[in-house]
Amino acid sequence: MKELSSTGMSGFFSFIILLLLSGTYATEQNAQNDAIDISLQELLNAQVTTASKSAEKLSDAPGVITIVTKDELKRFGGNTLSDVLQRVPSLAFATGFFQDRSIISVRGDQFKVTSGHVLLLLNGRPVRESMEGGVTSEMFESFPIGIIERIEVVRGPGSVLYGSNAFSGIINIITKDVEKLGGSVSGLGGIKGEWGTNGDFRLKSGDLKVLIAGRMADQSWDTRYTQSVPNTMIPMKTLNLTIPDEQLGSYANIDYKGLKIQSSYDRWRSQCFLRGNLTQTVWTKFFNDVGYSMDVVKNWNMGFNVTYTKSTLVTDTGYPCVDRNSYDLVSEWTNNIQLSDKSKLVVGGLFNQNRGHEDFTGTSLIAPYVASDGYVNAYAGYAQIDYWLLQSLKLIGGLQANKVGKLHPDVVPRAGAIWYPFEKISLKALYGEAYRAPSINELGVNHPGLIGNPNLKPEKVGAIDIGVNYNADNLQAGLNYFRSKQDNIIASAGLAPKVFQNLGGITYQGLEFEGKYYLSAAFYLTGSMLYQTNEDSSGKKNIVPTSNYYKKIGMSYMDNSGITLSVFDVFNNGLDTAFSGTTNPGPQPLDLLNVNCEFNITKYFKLHASPEFSINFYMENLMNTKYWMPEWGGIAHQTIPASPGRRIYLSAKVAL
DSSP states (O other), X not given: OHHHHHHHHHHHHHHHHHHHHHXXXXXXXXXXXXXXXXXXXXXXXXXXXXXXXXXXXXXXSSSEEEEEOHHHHHXXXXXXXXXHHTTSTTEEEEOOSSSOSSEEEETTBOOSSSSTTEEXXXXXXXXXXXXXXXXOHHHHHHSOGGGEEEEEEEESOOHHHHOTTOSSEEEEEEEOOXXXXXXXXXXXXXXXXXXXXXXXXXXXXXXXXXXXXXXEEEOOEEEEEEEEOTTSOOEEEEEEEEEOOXXXXXXXXXXXXXXXXXXXXXEEEEEEEETTEEEEEEEEEEEEXXXXXXXXXXXXXXXXXXXXXXXXXXXXXXXXXEEEEEEEEEEEEEEEXXXXXXXXXXXXXXXXXXXXXXXXXXXXXXXXXXXXXXXXXXXXXXXEEEEEEETTEEEEEEEEEEEETTSOOEEEEEEEEEEEEETTEEEEEEEXXXXXXXXXXXXXXXXXXXXXXXXXXXXXEEXXXXXXXXXXXXXXXXXXXXXXXXXXXXXXXXXXXXEEEEOOOEEEEEEEEEEEEEXXXXXXXXXXXXXXXXXXXXXXXXXXXXXXXXEEEEEEEEOTTSEEXXXXXXEEOOOOGXXXXXXXXXXXXXXXXXXXXXXXXXXXXXXXXXXXXXXXXEEEOTTOOOOEEEOTTSOTTOEEEOOOOOEEEEEEEEEO
């Protein structure tokens, strides 16, 4: 009854706001049709680059792809990248007990305790973490999202072009292009003492473009948590706990005549829950990329990139007493060749080195020592070709050959077809494979609580996607079936100390729907649904801490006079009873309703003077849901707090 009531109240609020928006739309429709700067066709037919490493129409791309547009970022708001990604179809927020406290899972795939099955890209370049193979918390919580132009999310394998970790999905953050001299600064405050500040600077002089941005915030929050005796479910004491949420992010980009240099530094402090032990952890990630592209001849573009990502993790308040430092280095050569008006080819090669070092900093009983130190070299070559066999039929084929460390050489393929039976309707049938190589710690860590295994095999996946899509000037919709079979999944098992092992296979399958509809340039609706099931190789179902059913719906009114009013609701049906909590509240169905309102004073009063001044009101979790998640990777049937409840923010922004 309680969850029905919560869902009903959320639906009631959504219905009331929809009526208000509809009324506004009815009175303003004619006035707004020609007032928005960017056309609906441009918004709904944007080109994507992630699936083929070259620009192409969304409907032509060989992948199941969602674009989070600049328009959607402005309409629905949010403070962090995690806030934004929770709205994306088939993506869900998750958390681990220690390694990664902010995880985005794709299509329910969250057997890992890190984000190791999702590859994060920044302007097409990989942002990896070598020690555990996929920690991304600091990026999801601290990256300055105000400079994002769009986000491209590919659901399904992508190792043919991107290598390890492009396992169940790819998230590509694409930053804004600099068009003129300008900048902005904003300040934010919350009713529970939260605060934040953002700023950016843009410079264009001839062929030189410079973009610099920074962000600081503290969204720490209080909760009650019952701590248990380490490695048991025996209650020890109930604490009034403050969960730190301290964020620091920055980004810089210099672009000059084909030469592009970009750098990002992100730092996040939060709380970890390690089998009854409480500790505060600081993650940092320092990303750097130098790239140069040139046209060799008219239809042949060649690019060179060197990408370096340094990641650290420090537990500075207690067990597990970890001080970790690792880097990922990629040197890559890429060629995009237009073979004819019917065919294009991408071909390239890369060298990748992962290196990591971890110190066990010691306890009163155990002296400090080096817990892990190692490196892995990898080599790969790849090719993908698109060919329009008919005017309405496109074929795709590709493969990557790779040699990772001491593992045997391997090949991952990709194949597919895209058919247009009618002008606005496309059918996609895709098959792809991917891999995730064992990380430094998985191969060789020697910690009092965890032991590596040098004989690990890479994780492998093969996936099919079959979908139908409709694209019109003001409407996009797609229905897709997927089936993903994963093998050799790496996880720690056994009693303390646990040992990394290849534990067998998991099969995920399901249906996903996505729709975007502009009633006018001002009034916008979006929604998606996901239904997924999963089972392991022994036939056991629902083995991961993700819901079977997700529903997301957003409604927005944004006119050219400077007024924005938007609501977005994220709902899931909760977890299997196998994940019930006993010491703390168990996981409940999630109904996360957010409201974003903006008032652009300069536009509303038609002030012609620069700078532009606006005020924003953002309400997160309107229904005040207290959300708990399993201590995944830790104690069975123990849960940890994952939501502070309702938050209300007010911010002001000045922009040039």
